[in-house]
Amino acid sequence: MHRRIMGLESEYGFLFTNTGDRIFPPERALEYLFQGIMQNSWSRDAFLPNGGRIYQDTGSHPEYSTPECDQVRDVVIHDKAGERILSRAVETVSHQLEVEGIDGHLYVLKNNTDSAGNSYGCHENYLIDRNVTFWRLSRTLIPFFVSRQILTGAGGLVRKADESVRFVISPRSLHIREKISCSTTSSRPIINTRDEPHSDPQKYRRLHIIVGDSNMSEISDLLKVGTTALVLEVIEGGGLHDRMSLEDPIRAIREISEDPTLSVRVRLESGLELTALEIQESYLEACRDFFHKEGTTPAVRDMLDLWEKILFDLSKWNEPVLGREIDWVIKWRLLTRYRDRKRGNWEDPALAMLDYQYHDVHEEKGLYNLLRKSGCVDRIAGDSEILSAMEKPPQTTRARLRGAHIREAMEHHRSYTVDWTYMRLNDPPQETLHWADPFNAAEVP
Amino acid sequence: MSQKEKESRKRDETEETPSEPEVPAGAQERAKKVAEEADDILDKIDEVLEKNAASFVKSFIQKGGE
Numbered sequence: 001m002h003r004r005i006m007g008l009e010s011e012y013g014f015l016f017t018n019t020g021d022r023i024f025p026p027e028r029a030l031e032y033l034f035q036g037i038m039q040n041s042w043s044r045d046a047f048l049p050n051g052g053r054i055y056q057d058t059g060s061h062p063e064y065s066t067p068e069c070d071q072v073r074d075v076v077i078h079d080k081a082g083e084r085i086l087s088r089a090v091e092t093v094s095h096q097l098e099v100e101g102i103d104g105h106l107y108v109l110k111n112n113t114d115s116a117g118n119s120y121g122c123h124e125n126y127l128i129d130r131n132v133t134f135w136r137l138s139r140t141l142i143p144f145f146v147s148r149q150i151l152t153g154a155g156g157l158v159r160k161a162d163e164s165v166r167f168v169i170s171p172r173s174l175h176i177r178e179k180i181s182c183s184t185t186s187s188r189p190i191i192n193t194r195d196e197p198h199s200d201p202q203k204y205r206r207l208h209i210i211v212g213d214s215n216m217s218e219i220s221d222l223l224k225v226g227t228t229a230l231v232l233e234v235i236e237g238g239g240l241h242d243r244m245s246l247e248d249p250i251r252a253i254r255e256i257s258e259d260p261t262l263s264v265r266v267r268l269e270s271g272l273e274l275t276a277l278e279i280q281e282s283y284l285e286a287c288r289d290f291f292h293k294e295g296t297t298p299a300v301r302d303m304l305d306l307w308e309k310i311l312f313d314l315s316k317w318n319e320p321v322l323g324r325e326i327d328w329v330i331k332w333r334l335l336t337r338y339r340d341r342k343r344g345n346w347e348d349p350a351l352a353m354l355d356y357q358y359h360d361v362h363e364e365k366g367l368y369n370l371l372r373k374s375g376c377v378d379r380i381a382g383d384s385e386i387l388s389a390m391e392k393p394p395q396t397t398r399a400r401l402r403g404a405h406i407r408e409a410m411e412h413h414r415s416y417t418v419d420w421t422y423m424r425l426n427d428p429p430q431e432t433l434h435w436a437d438p439f440n441a442a443e444v445p
Numbered sequence: 446m447s448q449k450e451k452e453s454r455k456r457d458e459t460e461e462t463p464s465e466p467e468v469p470a471g472a473q474e475r476a477k478k479v480a481e482e483a484d485d486i487l488d489k490i491d492e493v494l495e496k497n498a499a500s501f502v503k504s505f506i507q508k509g510g511e
Contacts, residue, residue: 013505013507014507015501015504015505017501017504058508059507059508060507060508061507107505109505114505114506114507115502115503115505115506116506116507118506118507118508120507320475334486334487334490337487338487338490341487349498349499349502350494350498352498352502353494353495353498353501353502354490354494356501356502356505357493357494357495364493365493365495367490367493367494370486370489370490370493371486374485374486374489376486
């Protein structure tokens with residue numbers, strides 16, 4: 001796999017419930033949360049010493065953007081570090097509220113849907129070669145993204161108009177209305193056309209993908225970014241054509257999401273009808289062929305093998321194994337077991353609660369975190385790596401420079417303005433550092 | 446064709462002949478262990494799961510973002 005700049009932006013669900021007599025507005029609780037991350041600052045938009053960015057998105061969500069990474073595994077580690085930064089802030093705020101005598105609970109959820117049918121996203125960013133025709137790229141990618149959810153879906157319960165509840169593979173998929181557009185809220189596309197490469201626009205463009213679910217499982221997260229990076233490299237290398245184009249991708253993405261048995265067939269423009277598994281197997285095979293010819297590395301081999309293994313286990317419905325690995329099966333297993341134990345049905349509010357609480361970033365209350373600590377899920381990252389990434393940027397991209405200079409400015413109490421490509425020290429002589437090349441991790445002399 | 450592909454093809458071929466459901470050694474034990482773990486984890490979930498589920502679900506409304 002050649003070096004590529006990648007990153008994830010995750011919007012978090014946020015809720016503060018006041019349980020005591022003293023009224024404390026949720027907006028104040030959100031303010032406290034930001035202060036829990038950036039002490040002595042009232043800012044709600046800041047780059048952190050680990051090179052990432054935390055900000056308040058429209059609609060009062062905290063949003064965390066990972067620093068620029070050039071390894072898939074680093075993306076996962078930094079995405080998980082974002083969760084920990086928020087969970088630590090929740091603890092700080094909870095303690096502070098207790099001291100101030102305010103009764104209430106703060107919840108920060110790394111999920112994508114609320115109970116009123118709103119959605120907020122996990123946006124993936126990949127720096128791609130400007131010379132690849134965007135039209136060809138998009139056409140070739142759409143069937144991949146439509147079917148990718150069987151690896152990367154978060155799983156979840158969805159209430160229908162008649163109040164019945166069903167389990168879907170990817171809750172986010174049900175909010176997708178178009179193939180490609182510039183919208184992120186009204187009519188969400190699979191591929192968003194936002195093109196801010198934060199680097200040389202002659203050489204690169206930014207591919208902004210908003211169809212994916214936020215992942216708790218490190219393996220789902222790794223597959224989300226890793227399989228996409230492989231497919232992108234094949235397309236950039238001239239391989240993989242649009243022979244898989246779907247007749248109606250928006251209908252297909254919904255149908256696949258609504259069918260945890262993985263048996264639904266979707267229609268291609270060619271007239272063929274394939275399952276999501278078959279579509280994914282076809283992309284996998286094209287990637288294997290390409291890297292077999294072009295040369296491979298251990299990282300590519302590992303990713304191809306993991307992709308193949310998960311598809312194979314899905315085709316055999318190896319639930320005990322997948323139930324430790326990928327989000328939607330982990331959650332399916334939890335929900336069905338819990339439902340059966342309580343002899344309840346999908347409509348039981350406790351199951352909706354379980355669905356939400358799986359995504360709670362809280363180290364003790366979050367159910368994914370509970371599974372992690374109990375050794376019930378398989379992982380690809382170590383706790384020490386994640387804890388380190390809360391403070392330390394990736395050392396192989398310009399995030400290293402941003403992080404180091406932010407840390408230094410903070411230590412010396414210097415005023416500064418920082419963005420993805422530069423940092424200005426506001427005190428005279430207002431020195432500005434430029435980091436136009438995201439691949440460059442060394443100080444420019 | 447790479448070694449991996451050969452293995453993958455071979456697997457496809459065996460799929461077509463559903464005559465030998467040979468369970469790999471240790472798989473059953475592993476499944477049993479996984480089931481026990483799952484029961485254990487359901488107890489732990491019961492301990493931490495929010496008790497006021499209905500009211501939480503009702504109030505968990507986000508203004509949208511992105």
